[in-house]
Amino acid sequence: MNARYDKxxxxxxxxxxxxxxIIDLLEQITDARTAFADAVASHNPEAADDEAEKxxxxxIQLVSYMEDNPDDLNPIDLYEGFMGEFAASTxxxxxxxxxxxxxxxxxxVFIQTFPNNMFLQGKTTFETYSVANYNTTLxxxxx
Amino acid sequence: MKRAFSKSRxxxxxxxxxxxTLLIACSSAPSPAIKATExxxxxxxxxxxxxxxxxxxxxxxxxxxxxxxxxxxxNDDISGTQxxxxxxxxxxxxxxxxxxxxxxxxxxxxxxxxxxxxFEKGEEDFGFKNIVFEIGARMAGYLxxxxxxxxxxxxxxxxxxxxxxxxxxxxxxYFAVQEHIYFNVYNDTFDIQEYLEEYEENKYEYFGLLxxxxxxxxxxxxxxxxxxxxVSLLFGVTPGGIFLFGFFRRGGRNKGGGGRSGGxxxxx
Numbered sequence: 001m002n003a004r005y006d007k008x009x010x011x012x013x014x015x016x017x018x019x020x021x022i023i024d025l026l027e028q029i030t031d032a033r034t035a036f037a038d039a040v041a042s043h044n045p046e047a048a049d050d051e052a053e054k055x056x057x058x059x060i061q062l063v064s065y066m067e068d069n070p071d072d073l074n075p076i077d078l079y080e081g082f083m084g085e086f087a088a089s090t091x092x093x094x095x096x097x098x099x100x101x102x103x104x105x106x107x108x109v110f111i112q113t114f115p116n117n118m119f120l121q122g123k124t125t126f127e128t129y130s131v132a133n134y135n136t137t138l139x140x141x142x143x
Numbered sequence: 144m145k146r147a148f149s150k151s152r153x154x155x156x157x158x159x160x161x162x163x164t165l166l167i168a169c170s171s172a173p174s175p176a177i178k179a180t181e182x183x184x185x186x187x188x189x190x191x192x193x194x195x196x197x198x199x200x201x202x203x204x205x206x207x208x209x210x211x212x213x214x215x216x217x218n219d220d221i222s223g224t225q226x227x228x229x230x231x232x233x234x235x236x237x238x239x240x241x242x243x244x245x246x247x248x249x250x251x252x253x254x255x256x257x258x259x260x261x262f263e264k265g266e267e268d269f270g271f272k273n274i275v276f277e278i279g280a281r282m283a284g285y286l287x288x289x290x291x292x293x294x295x296x297x298x299x300x301x302x303x304x305x306x307x308x309x310x311x312x313x314x315x316x317y318f319a320v321q322e323h324i325y326f327n328v329y330n331d332t333f334d335i336q337e338y339l340e341e342y343e344e345n346k347y348e349y350f351g352l353l354x355x356x357x358x359x360x361x362x363x364x365x366x367x368x369x370x371x372x373x374v375s376l377l378f379g380v381t382p383g384g385i386f387l388f389g390f391f392r393r394g395g396r397n398k399g400g401g402g403r404s405g406g407x408x409x410x411x
Binding site for chain 1: 291405
């Protein structure tokens with residue numbers, strides 16, 4: 001039990017002394033995640049797209065930085081934390097894209113199905129949304 | 144002749160609209176991959192966890208929820224924190240944990256946390272595979288995936304705990320999450336060491352069946368079930384059904400507060 005507490009103390013100390021670059025990048029990620037959620041809530045796909053791009057950019061910088069400085073980060077599992085944040089933030093974007101696409105598909109089917117199409121002539125279908133980079137592996141610093 | 148044709152067309156259209164209306168009315172929301180239990184906070188249908196683990200999670204999750212509904216927290220829209228733990232035999236991609244989270248409505252004010260342990264079933268025991276950690280929309284402001292991921296790495300995958308002892312791993316993580324919430328959301332303390340010691344002392348004790356298990360363990364003769372079914376059919380859709388509902392509903396039933404997740408989850 002004491003060992004566990006020692007680890008926590010080390011972890012807190014390491015966080016407090018973390019490099020400014022990491023803190024800045026984490027703030028960027030948090031801001032982008034919040035802005036993305038706001039953009040989705042206000043049905044603004046352009047803004048959501050911009051924020052998703054920022055989120056990706058910050059993560060790529062962060063991963064690159066961590067790969068350059070593994071000695072500072074790996075012993076206290078910070079790397080694990082960053083990867084968790086990366087996975088979760090990516091899942092938020094993917095979930096919202098999938099939700100939008102599901103709604104778009106249901107809407108398209110609805111307006112094209114008989115008898116709805118008799119009354120809804122002239123309604124245009126929605127295009128589903130895709131982000132090409134989201135299912136690909138992140139570039140690494142060595143590439 | 145023309146009038147008769149017009150009448151039959153109107154009749155046909157009327158029947159068609161009626162059938163269409165009935166079909167639309169019959170459609171319902173898709174049911175979640177795992178049905179919520181009466182306890183809500185612990186959902187161990189495969190029976191992979193120790194009895195003490197189940198009761199510990201139920202007890203402390205209920206306590207946290209009650210604590211978090213104090214007036215100052217209600218005013219700040221941070222009330223109603225719910226931590227739910229579920230187990231499942233299968234793989235992480237078998238269903239959407241976000242859909243499950245939103246279907247159960249974990250937490251008031253989107254202040255929910257869902258942990259799902261994935262197992263594979265062996266001949267005699269369970270093999271742990273992965274843990275999914277999902278965080279509610281507002282809770283994400285107090286517990287980031289970065290922090291949660293570190294809590295999982297530090298407490299769940301603690302090398303000091305034996306690999307097969309996933310009950311201990313889960314409880315270590317569960318109390319660490321509780322501590323984080325009490326401290327960071329409600330500015331209070333949580334003596335993790337005391338609770339861990341209490342758990343370790345009672346780890347292999349048996350505290351009785353959970354409410355949902357009691358219902359499952361009700362064993363009646365066949366003729367009693369026949370009567371129950373007949374009475375259900377007769378009164379199930381009338382006010383008389385309330386008595387049946389009341390008969391089966393024993394103890395306090397917990398439920399979600401309508402909380403939502405925007406898909407903020409990771410697995411390890």
